[in-house]
Amino acid sequence: MTGSMWDSLLRIDLSGRKAQAWPVPADLRMYLGGMGTGVKLLADEVPPRTDPLSPANKLILTVGPLTGTQAPMQPQSCIVTKSPLTDGILNCYAGGFLGAELKFAGLDGIVLEGRSPDWLLLLVEDGRVSFHDASPVLGKGTAETEAWMKSRFGQEVRTLSIGPAGERGVAFAGVFSETRTFGRGGAGAVLGSKRVKGLAVRGTRGVGVAQPEQFARLSTENLEQLKAACAEEYNLVGMFSRVGTGAGMGLVNGRGGLATRNHAFGQFEQAAEIDGYAYAKKFYTRAVACYGCPVHCGMLHKFRKADGSESWLRGPEYETMYSLGSEVCNGDPVTLAEASQLCEEYGMDTLTAGVTVAWALEMGEKGVVSEPGLTLSFGNREAILGLLERIGRREGIGDVLARGPRRAAEELGGLGVAMQIKNSGFAAWMPRRMKGTALAFATSNRGACHKRAPIGAEITGQIDMNAYEGKAALVKSIQDRVNAIFTLVSCRFHEFVTPAELYPRFVQAATGIALSLAEFERLGERIWNLEKLYNLGAGHTRAEDSLPERCFEPIKGPASEGAVIERAKFEAMLDEYYAARGWDRDGVPTAGKLRELGLERYASLGRPAPGPRP
Amino acid sequence: MSEPASGWMPARAGFTLDAEKCTECERCMSACALVKTGIVRLAASRISIQRRWPEVPGIHVCRFDDCAGQPCIASCPVEAITNREGYVLIDREACTGCGACVESCPYLAIRMDAEERAFKCDFCAGKPACVPECATFALRAGAGERS
Numbered sequence: 202m203t204g205s206m207w208d209s210l211l212r213i214d215l216s217g218r219k220a221q222a223w224p225v226p227a228d229l230r231m232y233l234g235g236m237g238t239g240v241k242l243l244a245d246e247v248p249p250r251t252d253p254l255s256p257a258n259k260l261i262l263t264v265g266p267l268t269g270t271q272a273p274m275q276p277q278s279c280i281v282t283k284s285p286l287t288d289g290i291l292n293c294y295a296g297g298f299l300g301a302e303l304k305f306a307g308l309d310g311i312v313l314e315g316r317s318p319d320w321l322l323l324l325v326e327d328g329r330v331s332f333h334d335a336s337p338v339l340g341k342g343t344a345e346t347e348a349w350m351k352s353r354f355g356q357e358v359r360t361l362s363i364g365p366a367g368e369r370g371v372a373f374a375g376v377f378s379e380t381r382t383f384g385r386g387g388a389g390a391v392l393g394s395k396r397v398k399g400l401a402v403r404g405t406r407g408v409g410v411a412q413p414e415q416f417a418r419l420s421t422e423n424l425e426q427l428k429a430a431c432a433e434e435y436n437l438v439g440m441f442s443r444v445g446t447g448a449g450m451g452l453v454n455g456r457g458g459l460a461t462r463n464h465a466f467g468q469f470e471q472a473a474e475i476d477g478y479a480y481a482k483k484f485y486t487r488a489v490a491c492y493g494c495p496v497h498c499g500m501l502h503k504f505r506k507a508d509g510s511e512s513w514l515r516g517p518e519y520e521t522m523y524s525l526g527s528e529v530c531n532g533d534p535v536t537l538a539e540a541s542q543l544c545e546e547y548g549m550d551t552l553t554a555g556v557t558v559a560w561a562l563e564m565g566e567k568g569v570v571s572e573p574g575l576t577l578s579f580g581n582r583e584a585i586l587g588l589l590e591r592i593g594r595r596e597g598i599g600d601v602l603a604r605g606p607r608r609a610a611e612e613l614g615g616l617g618v619a620m621q622i623k624n625s626g627f628a629a630w631m632p633r634r635m636k637g638t639a640l641a642f643a644t645s646n647r648g649a650c651h652k653r654a655p656i657g658a659e660i661t662g663q664i665d666m667n668a669y670e671g672k673a674a675l676v677k678s679i680q681d682r683v684n685a686i687f688t689l690v691s692c693r694f695h696e697f698v699t700p701a702e703l704y705p706r707f708v709q710a711a712t713g714i715a716l717s718l719a720e721f722e723r724l725g726e727r728i729w730n731l732e733k734l735y736n737l738g739a740g741h742t743r744a745e746d747s748l749p750e751r752c753f754e755p756i757k758g759p760a761s762e763g764a765v766i767e768r769a770k771f772e773a774m775l776d777e778y779y780a781a782r783g784w785d786r787d788g789v790p791t792a793g794k795l796r797e798l799g800l801e802r803y804a805s806l807g808r809p810a811p812g813p814r815p
Numbered sequence: 816m817s818e819p820a821s822g823w824m825p826a827r828a829g830f831t832l833d834a835e836k837c838t839e840c841e842r843c844m845s846a847c848a849l850v851k852t853g854i855v856r857l858a859a860s861r862i863s864i865q866r867r868w869p870e871v872p873g874i875h876v877c878r879f880d881d882c883a884g885q886p887c888i889a890s891c892p893v894e895a896i897t898n899r900e901g902y903v904l905i906d907r908e909a910c911t912g913c914g915a916c917v918e919s920c921p922y923l924a925i926r927m928d929a930e931e932r933a934f935k936c937d938f939c940a941g942k943p944a945c946v947p948e949c950a951t952f953a954l955r956a957g958a959g960e961r962s
Contacts, residue, residue, distance in 0.1 A: 407856025495950030
């Protein structure tokens with residue numbers, strides 16, 4: 202044991218229905234946990250050219266040193282796997298209670314390997330695993346599946362599941378955990394390819410820390426910082442605590458940065474009908490938190506569906522208000538809630554699902570694609586809901602859309618207006634409006650990622666959002682720092698309030714591992730480079746670090762001021778970024794950089810192997 | 816567990832609860848477990864949040880003098896439960912593990928530990944560890960107007 206870490210991963214071989222507690226070796230321990238553990242394990246054990254939906258891929262679910270402890274805002278767990286959406290490395294996150302339960306079960310994580318012959322539900326109780334027949338819930342939605350698992354295994358278990366989209370290999374199927382979602386990159390399809398419908402975890406062992414008194418002081422200090430932020434009227438985290446992540450939509454819309462109509466416009470007339478304040482005003486609302494979180498940004502709403510029936514939804518989150526709201530010109534909060542529910546039921550990432558639907562609606566209006574029974578046009582309720590259902594079932598045009606926006610556009614036309622990077626749909630931000638965010642989207646190892654972008658500084662005007670200058674070094678530093686924080690699996694919002702210097706102090710008090718802030722951030726950089734090598738090995742090139750054609754045309758609408766990305770300036774910014782990273786002009790880490798990061802032995806990982814893929 | 820520890824405050828033992836405000840974050844539970852056992856093991860918590868998703872959860876904890884009749888005291892065949900100036904406490908050494916108090920408690924606030932001894936909230940001798948953890952004031956110290 203290293204303080205709060207058990208130094209134990211549960212490896213489950215699904216092909217042979219065997220499980221084994223695997224002691225975490227010392228070199229892996231230095232990656233702390235969460236994303237660090239996942240990325241190093243995947244790089245060590247799954248060759249980059251592996252077919253993501255083959256038994257050779259692995260799904261690595263991890264927690265970190267602060268998970269389950271009294272430190273606030275540490276509920277999340279992390280999945281690392283090879284993505285069926287991007288064909289590169291994926292890291293994705295969900296809040297809720299599963300992470301803490303894994304820790305209480307005596308585990309730092311679970312590695313799923315191979316493929317089961319039959320559909321399974323897995324039950325992990327204090328580190329012991331049992332295999333159960335999933336046929337009673339096959340084809341069922343995520344909420345129903347998890348409710349069934351609780352009735353079967355006990356109400357106190359914490360669960361994750363996939364829906365029909367994951368069963369059918371939708372490339373952006375998510376893994377759901379009690380309404381929280383490992384959304385991005387198609388982890389749900391990987392779980393489905395392993396024929397695992399759900400996982401239930403029960404832990405009774407508890408968790409301690411290496412330095413209890415110091416840890417208690419830090420937790421209290423941090424809790425007070427967070428409480429103070431929540432009490433501030435204009436603090437973003439405070440706004441999240443009152444109405445959820447949809448609080449900021451008005452600000453973004455006012456700045457002409459709210460992606461609308463498949464990113465053609467930067468302002469949505471009906472934004473005030475679907476933002477966080479609108480939901481809080483129109484519907485019964487109850488704030489619900491993840492484990493140990495004083496911010497409670499989750500908003501549970503009771504609403505009436507269009508057919509008059511009463512329903513509950515936790516959310517929609519801000520990103521969904523964009524992807525299934527402004528992006529598809531849907532200003533009806535009920536339709537938005539139903540669309541979000543459909544994604545939850547089928548088990549799909551609302552972001553890539555919405556972006557793919559938006560693209561299909563535009564192509565429908567242009568007469569390029571059509572679908573029997575649906576009028577493909579923006580704002581059309583039946584088209585939005587109908588496309589989501591067809592994707593979830595892989596029926597009709599949904600079968601093509603289920604491969605992701607780039608694959609669909611490559612097949613049907615309209616690639617330049619498929620708002621994706623590496624086939625992953627854009628998160629809720631406009632690269633043209635915010636040049637640093639443009640670079641962060643383009644260079645993201647998992648594709649169009651908003652979690653490692655200078656969004657807050659750009660949208661609030663702390664820095665000039667139109668400037669290209671200085672953004673390369675800024676984006677690099679954010680990517681490295683957030684990667685480091687994701688080794689702990691802190692909530693992304695935690696850092697909005699928490700001073701960076703608290704992280705290494707938390708790590709030391711939890712585990713006894715002493716490291717400086719610079720070393721902590723260097724760990725994030727090491728992970729970023731390892732991810733990059735993995736993607737290069739999978740066949741990614743500089744061309745993958747780019748933006749769709751639409752980003753090089755001005756945004757329409759007055760508030761956006763015709764914001765555009767100039768190609769030459771973007772390429773120069775990318776050169777500058779590669780140089781700041783110690784990479785060559787093709788984005789390949791140099792030998793010197795790898796030596797500096799202690800990654801020499803991974804150099805060959807970045808060279809794509811010739812021949813057919815294994 | 817018996818005499819209130821030094822540093823006890825003469826405040827009336829009890830809580831003001833407002834489950835409508837409870838976000839189910841379980842910080843009260845983890846803080847309680849930590850102060851009582853030294854590790855975060857939720858099963859050891861003297862307060863528990865019962866999920867009734869999506870409806871408002873139940874908060875299960877001793878109500879002390881807000882509890883009418885305090886039936887746990889009368890239920891105990893060996894008189895291990897006493898009310899000392901409002902602090903309803905279980906003498907763990909005297910407890911025989913019969914479980915009668917668990918059955919008697921209308922607030923589901925008494926449970927049995929692994930060694931078959933009853934345990935419940937002791938109000939941390941006047942400074943309950945759970946209360947400062949509650950960011951929404953669903954849980955406040957002091958016997959309540961809204962119990």
